[in-house]
Amino acid sequence: MNYKSTRSDGNFVKSTHAVLEGLAPDGGLYMPAGLDFSAFDASSLMKLSAREMSEKILSFFLDDFENMKELVENAYRNKFADPELVPVKKVGDRFVLELFHGPTSAFKDVALSVLPYLTVQAKKQEGLKEKIVILTATSGDTGKAALEGFHDVPGIQIIVFFPDGGVSPVQKLQMVTQEGNNVCSTAVRGNFDDAQTGVKQIFSRVSAEGMPEGKHAVLSSANSINIGRLVPQIMYYFKAYKDLVDAGEISFGEPVDFTVPTGNFGDILAGYFAKRMNLPVNRLICASNENNVLTDFIETGVYDKNREFYKTVSPSMDILVSSNLERLLYVLSGEDSSYVAELMKKLSETGVYTVKPEILSVLKSEFSCGFADDEETKRTIAGVWKDNGYLMDTHTAVGWAVAEAYRKAHPEDQAKMIVLSTASPYKFPQAVSEAIGLPAEADEFRLMEKLSQSTGTNAPVQLATLQKKPVRFTDVIDKERMYEYVMSQITD
Ligand SMILES: *Cc1c(COP(=O)(O)O)cnc(C)c1O
Numbered sequence: 001m002n003y004k005s006t007r008s009d010g011n012f013v014k015s016t017h018a019v020l021e022g023l024a025p026d027g028g029l030y031m032p033a034g035l036d037f038s039a040f041d042a043s044s045l046m047k048l049s050a051r052e053m054s055e056k057i058l059s060f061f062l063d064d065f066e067n068m069k070e071l072v073e074n075a076y077r078n079k080f081a082d083p084e085l086v087p088v089k090k091v092g093d094r095f096v097l098e099l100f101h102g103p104t105s106a107f108k109d110v111a112l113s114v115l116p117y118l119t120v121q122a123k124k125q126e127g128l129k130e131k132i133v134i135l136t137a138t139s140g141d142t143g144k145a146a147l148e149g150f151h152d153v154p155g156i157q158i159i160v161f162f163p164d165g166g167v168s169p170v171q172k173l174q175m176v177t178q179e180g181n182n183v184c185s186t187a188v189r190g191n192f193d194d195a196q197t198g199v200k201q202i203f204s205r206v207s208a209e210g211m212p213e214g215k216h217a218v219l220s221s222a223n224s225i226n227i228g229r230l231v232p233q234i235m236y237y238f239k240a241y242k243d244l245v246d247a248g249e250i251s252f253g254e255p256v257d258f259t260v261p262t263g264n265f266g267d268i269l270a271g272y273f274a275k276r277m278n279l280p281v282n283r284l285i286c287a288s289n290e291n292n293v294l295t296d297f298i299e300t301g302v303y304d305k306n307r308e309f310y311k312t313v314s315p316s317m318d319i320l321v322s323s324n325l326e327r328l329l330y331v332l333s334g335e336d337s338s339y340v341a342e343l344m345k346k347l348s349e350t351g352v353y354t355v356k357p358e359i360l361s362v363l364k365s366e367f368s369c370g371f372a373d374d375e376e377t378k379r380t381i382a383g384v385w386k387d388n389g390y391l392m393d394t395h396t397a398v399g400w401a402v403a404e405a406y407r408k409a410h411p412e413d414q415a416k417m418i419v420l421s422t423a424s425p426y427k428f429p430q431a432v433s434e435a436i437g438l439p440a441e442a443d444e445f446r447l448m449e450k451l452s453q454s455t456g457t458n459a460p461v462q463l464a465t466l467q468k469k470p471v472r473f474t475d476v477i478d479k480e481r482m483y484e485y486v487m488s489q490i491t492d
Contacts, residue, residue, distance in 0.1 A: 001063045003030040003227065006330040007341040015062040016122035019115075019228035020132070022221030023200065025207045028341070029326050030227045032061060040277035045238045046245060046252060050085040051076055053242075054235040058114070060277075061231045065121055075114040079103055081460070086110065086236045088243040088418070091390045094403065095249075095418045097240045100393075104174060105424035105460045106316070107267065108145035111224075111232040116149045116156070118228045119220065123155060128218060133490055134158040135202060136222040137195035139263060140167040140316045141423065143185060144174040146222035151180025158222070159489055160185040161195040164476050167315055169444050170427050170463060177469035184489055190479040191309055193321050196223070198482040205483060217490050224266030225323050233270035237279055240418050249416055255282035256416045259403035261395040262286045262294060263317040265324035267420065272328065272366065282415040285368045287402035289314045292371035294322060299369065301360035306351040313374045313431035314394040316423065321347070332359050368410075370402035374431075377401065381425075381435035391436075391455050394428045396421040426451065426459040 003018035004011060007028030013021070018030040040060055045053050055072045058065070065071070076085060081101040089096045102109025123132060134156060136146045143160040150158040160175060164187035167175075175185040188195045199221065206219055224230055237258065244250045258281060260268040268286055275281040288294050290310040297303045305320040312318055326340060333339045333356075346353040355363070372380065380397040384390050392400065399419045407413065425432045429447040434440070438454060441447045445467045448459045477485050 001035060001061070002033045004033045005029070005337065006031055006326050007337055007344060009337050015064045015227070016125045019062070019118050019122045019226065020126060020128065020218070020220055022219070022223075022226040023203045026341075027200065027204055027344070028337070029225050029323070031327055031330055031335075035061070037273065037276035038278060042238070042278035042280075043252065046242050048242075050235060050239045053238050054114070054232060057234050057238070057277075058231055062118070062228070064125070065118065066125065067121065071117045071121055072114065075117045079109070079113050084239070086239055088240050089390070091384065091388050094400070095240070095244065095416060096390070096392070096396070096421045097236060097418050098421045099236060100421060100424045102145070103148050103462060104141065104144040105427050105463055106141035106145060107420070107422040108141045109148070110236060111229045112142070112145035112149040112222065114232040115146075115222060115226070115228050116153050119156065120153060131217045132156045132220050133217045133486070134220050134222050135199045135486060136160045137192065137199045138162045138167070138175075139192040139319055140171040141427075142223060144171065144178070147175060147178040147180070147183050147185065150222070151178060151183050153182070157182045157217070157490065158184075159486055161188045161199065161482065163187070163191045163195055164189050166191055166311060166318065168428050168430070170429065170466065171315070173466050173469075173471075174463075176471050176473045177466060178472065185473045186485065187476040188479050188482065189476065192319055193305075193309075194479045195482075196321065196323070198479050199223070202483050202486055212487055215487060215490050216492070223323070224264050230266055230270055230273075230324070230327075233267060234274050234277070237271050237274035237281070241279055244416060244418070253280055254415075255280040256418055257281070257283045257285060257403075257413065259285040259287055259399045259406070259417065259419045261314070261317060261399040261420065261422050262288055263319040263322065265294070265322040265328065267422070269324045269327055275366070283368050283406075283413065284366060285370070285402060285406050287399040288369070288371040289317050289377070289398050290371065290373045291318050291320055293320050294325075295369045295371045297325075298363060298367050301355045301357070301363070302352065303347065303354075304352045305347070313377055313428065314398050316395055317398065328363075329355065329359070332362050368406055370405050372398045372401035378431065378435035381432060382437070385436050385455070391425045391432070391457050392421060393423040393425040394431050395423050397435075424460055424463070425457075426463045
């Protein structure tokens with residue numbers, strides 16, 4: 001299958017190339033060219049395990065890859081605490097899709113377990129001899145999941161940038177204690193958008209000028225701008241649906257709603273792809289925190305990033321430039337790459353664009369939206385804990401609050417509601433403990449213990465044991481210095 005940029009026509013590449021390159025040379029994102037999503041047989045997935053589903057979906061999108069079955073088996077071997085990877089829990093009359101049972105306790109593990117294997121396979125098939133350097137900007141969870149996925153993979157080096165002071169203490173510790181001889185994580189003075197823009201600029205510069213003399217490497221990305229990050233996320237929408245069918249909650253064909261705590265729009269876009277691949281989905285509900293640029297966009301068609309940036313208790317969603325929206329605009333505009341290029345130019349020059357009324361109306365016919373501020377997020381954690389004995393993290397709580405508000409506003413929608421749970425509550429012990437009324441405590445690990453004792457839940461081992469690990473990375477750099485930093489870090 002060929003891939004092409006969302007911003008221009010004519011330059012077609014294989015899926016192996018798209019995965020290796022991450023971002024297209026014109027700054028656009030890779031999309032499959034001429035793929036008929038609706039040719040996918042959704043019903044055949046209903047008898048399969050999560051791994052088998054993953055293989056079928058990956059093969060559908062990335063058909064140039066050899067050995068997909070083996071690749072998926074290796075990717076998920078002994079990585080997830082749950083044998084079915086992504087279990088669904090019934091909570092009251094809602095369903096929570098738990099995506100956080102992987103090695104770093106956030107949903108990013110589902111895709112970042114697969115991406116390193118795709119990268120190595122693509123490198124082999126493309127006959128690439130140079131080292132690959134993965135550059136990743138993170139709002140907290142991608143960084144650790146990418147470090148964990150790529151550490152000690154031969155022929156690959158990884159550099160992660162996180163916003164200084166913009167991630168939770170546990171998230172930071174996870175990244176700065178990462179083991180492996182090909183890894184590094186660095187704080188950037190700025191927010192996530194600055195880090196993400198910095199990474200995109202490095203790609204553009206290297207794509208225009210090549211690597212500086214004496215440096216032999218090829219850059220790639222582990223962010224959801226990489227199609228190899230996005231495609232593995234489609235699986236869990238099918239898996240959750242199958243679980244509801246198997247539990248007798250729905251019969252096959254009955255549509256369900258999904259609410260997705262959203263930042264960069266990668267997770268929810270995978271849900272939209274699933275829907276286009278014939279999964280019976282009614283509404284996709286985009287949940288934001290106080291950085292509600294997407295709520296405004298879906299309501300009005302105006303995307304305006306010129307607004308105050310808030311640091312919230314759901315830091316992985318503290319994002320004002322949602323990269324994957326570009327892919328949605330490409331699809332909704334009928335794959336009109338010059339239109340997408342024009343919108344993206346406006347976004348980078350003025351920070352604002354407005355979509356055509358036709359696009360706004362399709363957008364509204366597929367997506368609903370809402371946001372929850374920190375107060376409501378904490379109230380939600382407390383309420384669900386008290387009423388249902390279910391402890392959720394701050395991002396999941398944003399989703400839950402928005403799902404409930406949506407249902408209140410739309411009593412006619414009787415579809416089963418599945419809320420995606422994107423992180424373990426133990427990744428954000430301060431906010432979660434405060435929400436359920438535990439006494440304040442500065443030490444995150446004491447808090448984890450108290451949270452465990454008072455709720456009868458267990459902290460994931462890899463989080464509870466973090467405090468014993470030595471800190472390996474302490475660099476803090478200015479956002480203007482990211483290019484030089486990357487070049488100085490690239491080893492032979
Ligand atoms: C990354 C992340 C999100 C947002 O996902 P996007 O794909 O960026 O929309 C939500 N919750 C958690 C815990 C995350 O790590």
